[in-house]
Amino acid sequence: MRITGTGHASMRIDTAAGSILCDPWVNPAYFASWFPFPDNSQLDWETLGDVDYLYVSHLHRDHFDAAHLKRYVSKKATVLLPEYPTSQLEDELRDLGFTRFFKTVSDEVHELDGGLKVMIQALISPTDGPIGDSSLWVEHDGVRVLNQNDARPTDLMRFTELGHVHAHMLQFSGAIWYPMVYELPQSAKTAFGKQKRERQFDRTWRYIDDLKASWVFPIAGPPCFLDDELWQFNDIFGDEGNIFPDQSEFVKEYAKVGGTNGVVLLPGSVSALTADSCETTHPVADLDEFFANKEEHLKAYQERQRVVIEAEKASWSHPEIDVLAGMKARIEPLLDESVRLAQGVGGPVRFDLTSPEGDVIESILVDFPGKEVRIAADEKVRYRFRTERRLIEHLLFIDEGDWVNSLFLSCRFSAARIGQYNEFVYAFFKCLSEERLQYAEGWYESQRPDAEDITVGGFSFQRRCPHLKADLTRFGIVEGNQLTCQLHGWKWNLETGRCLTSVGHEIRSERAAEPAPQPAA
Ligand code: FES
Numbered sequence: 001m002r003i004t005g006t007g008h009a010s011m012r013i014d015t016a017a018g019s020i021l022c023d024p025w026v027n028p029a030y031f032a033s034w035f036p037f038p039d040n041s042q043l044d045w046e047t048l049g050d051v052d053y054l055y056v057s058h059l060h061r062d063h064f065d066a067a068h069l070k071r072y073v074s075k076k077a078t079v080l081l082p083e084y085p086t087s088q089l090e091d092e093l094r095d096l097g098f099t100r101f102f103k104t105v106s107d108e109v110h111e112l113d114g115g116l117k118v119m120i121q122a123l124i125s126p127t128d129g130p131i132g133d134s135s136l137w138v139e140h141d142g143v144r145v146l147n148q149n150d151a152r153p154t155d156l157m158r159f160t161e162l163g164h165v166h167a168h169m170l171q172f173s174g175a176i177w178y179p180m181v182y183e184l185p186q187s188a189k190t191a192f193g194k195q196k197r198e199r200q201f202d203r204t205w206r207y208i209d210d211l212k213a214s215w216v217f218p219i220a221g222p223p224c225f226l227d228d229e230l231w232q233f234n235d236i237f238g239d240e241g242n243i244f245p246d247q248s249e250f251v252k253e254y255a256k257v258g259g260t261n262g263v264v265l266l267p268g269s270v271s272a273l274t275a276d277s278c279e280t281t282h283p284v285a286d287l288d289e290f291f292a293n294k295e296e297h298l299k300a301y302q303e304r305q306r307v308v309i310e311a312e313k314a315s316w317s318h319p320e321i322d323v324l325a326g327m328k329a330r331i332e333p334l335l336d337e338s339v340r341l342a343q344g345v346g347g348p349v350r351f352d353l354t355s356p357e358g359d360v361i362e363s364i365l366v367d368f369p370g371k372e373v374r375i376a377a378d379e380k381v382r383y384r385f386r387t388e389r390r391l392i393e394h395l396l397f398i399d400e401g402d403w404v405n406s407l408f409l410s411c412r413f414s415a416a417r418i419g420q421y422n423e424f425v426y427a428f429f430k431c432l433s434e435e436r437l438q439y440a441e442g443w444y445e446s447q448r449p450d451a452e453d454i455t456v457g458g459f460s461f462q463r464r465c466p467h468l469k470a471d472l473t474r475f476g477i478v479e480g481n482q483l484t485c486q487l488h489g490w491k492w493n494l495e496t497g498r499c500l501t502s503v504g505h506e507i508r509s510e511r512a513a514e515p516a517p518q519p520a521a
Pocket of ligand 1: 465466467468469485487488489
C-alpha cells in the first residue's frame, strides 16, 4: 500500500485494487482565513485526482473544497459515502458532477472490487462536524489503515476488533476559534490556550494508545493564516498558548510520552506501507530544516496568496442587504420552533456589527427566550459577538445555513460571554435551516432518558420522527392507522410501527389507552 501526503487531512491511498483520494483541500476556507499548511497547491493535482474512489469525510470546508473537487477530481471516481442522516454531502457532490456513489453503512465492512475492504464510521450528533464527521478504515492485502482525520469517536473498539492497524492518521492540532477570539486579558488567553493545547495532545495520545497502530501519522492540521489580520494565529512566535502546533511539535511532544513511531507527511511525501515496514520519502532533503524555516515558507506562501485573499475580501460587501431584516427572516421562524436549543442557550445573544475600520454600526439581538431578532437595547446578554457587518451581509447573500462552518471558523470575530461555554449557541448557528434545526432538536430530545411520546388520533407514539427527528406534533398527520411526517413525506403504520417508506426506521407506537369510564353521576 502506498500513502501519498497531499496536505492537511488529505491523502491518496494506492493499492493494487484501486486508489482512494481523501479530503483534497487547496483553496482557502472560511472567509479566506484558513490555508493548508504546508502549501499543497503546487502538487500535480491532475494526476492525483485521477482516482478510483473519492472519500470526503464531512462538509467542513477544509475537507470539502468544492472548486478543487470540481476542477481536479475525476467524475468517474466512485464516492465512498458516509451514512449521514441528511443527504447534504451527497447532494453537494452531485452538484459538482459526481454520479457514482457507494453508500456505506456505518461500522460495516464493505468489500469492493479486487478485495479492497473499506469501513466508514459516521458520527452524527449536532456537535460532530457540520452535523456529521467520519473516519475511514481500509484494508488490502493484509495491510490496514485508519484515517480518523478529525473525527472524535468515544472509543476505537470497532476498529481494533478488525485486527491490528498498521497506519493511524489522526488530528493532533487545534481547529477552533477558542480561546483566541475571546475578549480576555492576554495572560488569561495564554493560560486557556496552553490548557487547550495540552488537552489536544492528551486526546491524541489516548486515541493512539487505544489503537496501538504500528505507525502514527499526524494530519488534519494545523491550518495556516495568511491574511495579515490573522497572521498572529500561526505558531511561529514561541507562544505556549497557541492552539495550532505543527507536525514537528507533534513529533517533539510525542517523544516526551515515549512515542517513536510518528511519520510526518508533507504534501508530496510518499510512504510505502507493508505489514512490517513503513518507508517514507519526502519532497525536501531535510524535514527538520523545512520546519525550522516555517516562517520563511509562510511568508513566501502569503505573497503568492495575497491576490486570492484580496479578491475574496472584495466579494463580501453587499450594502444593499438589510441585515436586521435578513436575520429576522432567517432566524425568527427557527427560534419559534426551537425548544431544546433555545432553552440551552437560555438568554439573548448580541451581534455587534462593525465597519471595516472597526466601529460598531449596528447591534442586533437574537433573543432566544423572547423568540425574536431585534435591535439590541442596553441589556445583559449571554454571548456577544463582534464582527464586520460585511461578513453577515455575505452570509445572508449566499443564504448560508451554517454560520459555524463559515463565520465562526474564520476566526474573524471577537466574543465575550457570561458564564461557561455554551454548546447550544454554536449548535443553533450551525442549524439555520428547518431540516437541520429539527434534526438537532430531535437529537437532543432523544438523549433525554424520558424521551417523550405524544397521543394523536388514538395512538401513542414517539414525538420525534424516526427519519430526521422532526417534531411530530408539528409535522405529523394521522389518518386511520397511518402516520405521515410532512417534513419529507415518510409514512408509518402505527399498529405495527413499520415504516412504509424505507427499510428500518421503525417508530415506537401503540394504541392509546381508552380513557377510564367516568363514574355515573
Ligand atoms: S423528518 Fe423526514 S419524514 Fe420526518
